[in-house]
Amino acid sequence: MRRLSFLVIVAALALLPVLWPDPYLLSVVAAAGIMIIAAISLNLLLGFTGQLSLGHAAFFGIGAYTSALLSLGFDVDLGFSSPLVVAPKPVWVAFAGGIVMASLFGWLLGKVAFRVRGAYFVIVTISFAQVMRMVALNWVDLTEGPMALVSIPPLSLWVPGEGVVRLVSKASTYWLVLAAGVLAYVIVANLVRSRIGRAAIALRENEVLAKSIGIPVTRCLIVFSVLSAGIAGAAGGLYAHTVRIIDPDVFLFIYTITMVIMVIAGGKGTLAGPVVGGLIFGLLPEMLRGVVAPEVQWMIYGALMILILLFMPKGIVPAFGGLLKRGRISVRRPSATQGASS
């Protein structure tokens, strides 16, 4: 049942460019989709292990910059008269490199999370993103600083009958983002409904108790932050190769905040939460554009968020999931309380 509705939704989304081939619409949805992937990755950490990372844009940016730089090639002088020259790599190799680099930093963050929790962890993550932004701004040899990295090559794909196609059309970008999004969603869904996923939730719910039943809390946190960072890095790579220009602003705090809003409004700790939240808060600014003045846009944005949190403090998905009786991870059990819902 769940699987069927999932497939129907994916199929409907995949048909969108055919049914409604409006390039503006497709590029808006694709841009929102990239943010949704980032939100899915944040949810893995915030929603399931309960650790609030306010530097998540850093992984996004690291993925974007690494992927862009590897595909463009670069040479920098590391000092000690040892120049590092990297020739341009195939785009998919660069993309994978971006994921690996982001994961490495995720591993580092997981190590830190082992030592500091709560507010301290939040501060560490904010500082981390700020440092990354400073590096991107000031290491001009490598990143071009505020002049931005331009002419980033697009991803390409071999299509039967057509040969190698550069994914530059709005429709192909849309499909690329959709495929990546579905992959990220399935990975997270499978992960969460498994032994290690339950261990992470146990850590979120009651760390002391989790340890007492033999859950290696540290290892669990590291695994989740590596995966979370990796997926965020993939979102960053997608951004770099579809927008094809990146500047240090990708590290801005506002992007992290946008991800957090998407996750919290949609419902943290639920699978569909970041998707629903991401669609609303990713598409809303574009939908309001031209309808109302820009200042009013942000007021509506803010008011909507407050209303959601006021009336649905756990987020949209749990609120409606309660009505539909399936917001939670379901377990096959003969239930005595079925049919009690309205």
Place this chain on the structure above:
Amino acid sequence: MTVSAAEQPETLLSLSGISLRIAGLQILSDVDLRVEPGRIVSLIGPNGAGKTTAFNIISGYMRPSAGSVHFLGLDITGKQPHEIAELGLVRSFQRTNIFGNCTVFENLLTAFHMQGRSGLFGAIFRLPAFQREEQALEARTREMLGFLELEHRADDLAANLSYGEQRLLGVGIALAARPKLLLLDEPAAGLNPSETEDFKQMVRRVADSGITILLVEHDMHMVMSISDYIVVLNQGHRIADGGPADIQSDPEVIRAYLGSGLQRAKA
């Protein structure tokens, strides 16, 4: 004195010379304790005697200033809680004993963590081995629900259970970790008399299934009726040990702790 507990295989758990000082305060001083397999051992004493601290040291949540803890002949002093749990020494907690926002079923399924082997790869790709293991764990979870008599609550959030049921679930979570030695920290606190009676029966059933139990409890009626052996702590010192009858007649124990409680225990 210098005989290591490790050389005596009949001892499951032994504490030798355990002391703990925190900022000039002597919480425990030179406490020895021995738990033989297959028994129900109780640790009693007035509030502040150091009972829960002793539990924290045994289960790895605190590190003693001096002394050592041996379990199954291994020195486990200073090991991480999850490492100690892996060896088969599992505890329950006074208060924080459930995963509130998960269903009862999920609580127990989570607690079977150590009985699983599947990793990241199997989970993401839903490999057949992973699926088999999940089914096996779910079957065991249902079994445990039956043992706890909580089947009718399986799909309810643990936070919505009654207090007595939450305590029961807490023990179930500890049992799911397959302990050889189970530490129960005031399991009957706050239970009404009939719940306490049910709880006592369950502790018996657990003990009969071959699990050794170390119990901290204030309900003297329960302690005296189910313990094989009792150790009394007072102000960080061990002041007495022996069978229930010996303890009830020990003048120092009566003075320090039992007092009027003795009458209730005999009633």
